[in-house]
Amino acid sequence: MQGTIDGFSYGLVTPLVAYLMACLGGALGLRCTTRSMLVSQSWRPGWLALGSAAIGSGIWTMHFVAMMGFTVEETPIHYDKLMTFASLAVAIVMVGIGIFIVGYKGASGAALFTGGTITGLGIASMHYLGMAGMRLNGKLEYNTFTVAVSVAIAMVAATAALWAAGQVRGLMWSVGASLVMGLAVSGMHYTGMAALSVHLHGTEAPAAGDSPAALLAPMLIGPLAFLLLAGAVMLFDPKMVMGQPAGVPVEHKPGVPAHATVPHPTRRPPLRPRRALGQQGPRTPQNH
Numbered sequence: 200m201q202g203t204i205d206g207f208s209y210g211l212v213t214p215l216v217a218y219l220m221a222c223l224g225g226a227l228g229l230r231c232t233t234r235s236m237l238v239s240q241s242w243r244p245g246w247l248a249l250g251s252a253a254i255g256s257g258i259w260t261m262h263f264v265a266m267m268g269f270t271v272e273e274t275p276i277h278y279d280k281l282m283t284f285a286s287l288a289v290a291i292v293m294v295g296i297g298i299f300i301v302g303y304k305g306a307s308g309a310a311l312f313t314g315g316t317i318t319g320l321g322i323a324s325m326h327y328l329g330m331a332g333m334r335l336n337g338k339l340e341y342n343t344f345t346v347a348v349s350v351a352i353a354m355v356a357a358t359a360a361l362w363a364a365g366q367v368r369g370l371m372w373s374v375g376a377s378l379v380m381g382l383a384v385s386g387m388h389y390t391g392m393a394a395l396s397v398h399l400h401g402t403e404a405p406a407a408g409d410s411p412a413a414l415l416a417p418m419l420i421g422p423l424a425f426l427l428l429a430g431a432v433m434l435f436d437p438k439m440v441m442g443q444p445a446g447v448p449v450e451h452k453p454g455v456p457a458h459a460t461v462p463h464p465t466r467r468p469p470l471r472p473r474r475a476l477g478q479q480g481p482r483t484p485q486n487h
Contacts, residue, residue, distance in 0.1 A: 200273075200398070200399045201396060201397065201398060201399070202271040202272065202273050202396075202399045203271065203272040203273060204269070204270075204396070204397060205268075205269070205270045205272065206265075206268060206269050206392050207268050208268045208269070208270045209267065209268045210268075212268070213264055213265050213268035214268070214385070214389070216264050217262075217264040217265040218261070218381050219381075220257055220260045220261040220264055221258055221380065221381040221383075221384040221385055222257075222377050222378055222380070222381035223257055223377075223426055223430075224254050224255075224256055224257010224258060224260070224261070224380075224426060225257055225360065225376070225377035225380030225384075226373065226374060226377035227250070227253035227254075227257070227426060227429045228249075228251065228253035228254030228255075228380075229364035229373050229376045229380065230250075231249045231250030231253060232246070232247065232302055232365070233364050234246050235250070235302045236302065244299075246302075247295070247298055247299050247302045248295065249432070250298055251291055251295030251299070252425065252429070253426060253429045254290075254291075254294045254318075254380070255290035255291030255292075255294045255321075256287070256290075256291070256426055257384075257422075257426065258290055258322055258325060258384045259287045259290050259325060260422045260423065261384050261385065262286075262326055262329050263283075263329065265388055271335060271337070271397050271399075273336075273337075274336040274337055274399060275335065276333055276334070277334040278332050278334065279332040279333075279334055282328065282329075282331060283332045285328060286324075286332065287325070289325055290322070292321070293317060293318070293320060293321025293324055293325075294318050294322070296317050296318075296321075297313075297316070297318030297319075297321065297357070297361070298314065298318065300313055300314035301314040301315075301361050305365065306364065306365020306366070307365070311358060311361060311365070314358075314361055315354060315357045315360075315361050315362070316354050316357075316358065318354075318357040319350070319353035319358065319387075320350070320353070322353040322357060322383060322384055322387055323350045323353045323387060323391075326349075326388055326391050327391065330391075330395070336399060337397045337399040337400055338397070338398045338400070339395060339396075339397060340395070340397070340398055341391075341395055341396075342394040342396075344394075345390060345391075345394030346394045348390055349386075349390035349394065350387070352383065352386045352390055353383050353384070353386075355383075356380065356382055356386065356387075357383050359376075359379050360376045360379045361376075363375060363376035363379065
């Protein structure tokens with residue numbers, strides 16, 4: 200028996216809030232990626248790690264906000280807590296790998312393709328691992344082709360977002376990139392949900408695990424508090440808000456060895472006495 204699925208039981212409320220959460224996490228994470236390109240090597244891992252955690256928290260929160268509107272008429276839905284929070288860890292780690300590649304190798308060529316692919320796979324892995332944490336009186340079945348399309352959407356959009364973040368062209372550029380990242384997560388999520396069908400079991404069996412309401416409190420308090428903290432870090436850093444060309448730090452880095460330019464004035468004075476001696480010497484070469 201097939202279950203009756205409703206992915207919008209609260210109307211457009213859950214999709215819109217979920218999209219905003221994905222955009223928030225994407226905006227913070229991509230700005231951190233941009234910021235990492237403006238600092239010295241010693242600070243870069245910290246900014247990239249903060250960006251990875253922000254994007255991972257954003258897409259994880261987006262997924263479970265959207266799942267608040269998901270119901271199956273014939274059976275209640277519960278969630279396994281361990282599997283649910285494991286999906287958060289997978290999202291942060293895989294997104295982090297992609298961001299670190301772009302942060303160190305640049306947002307172009309093979310590095311961009313590799314980083315975008317891994318980031319997109321991280322988004323998809325988080326989604327399907329989170330779905331595996333669902334507990335209900337039935338079996339989840341997926342259409343293989345639609346699943347492949349959802350993964351492709353995540354990889355393409357994530358690559359585009361990382362490319363935009365790597366341009367380092369100011370706040371509005373990264374805002375646009377975050378909107379693309381939000382589309383990557385939301386588009387992947389609802390395409391993946393379109394691939395889902397639920398085959399109900401013949402006998403009613405109690406589903407083990409926590410209800411969506413029980414997961415809602417830690418889901419909002421934990422990742423949202425982190426996103427707010429990351430947002431505060433961004434707001435209090437002028438370079439995070441305004442953005443600067445990537446060449447600025449490069450000019451400052453050689454500042455210490457650039458003092459080697461001091462010997463140039465010391466080289467010029469010896470030239471002056473030589474010219475003075477030349478003026479006192481025979482001028483016959485000049486007359487010729």
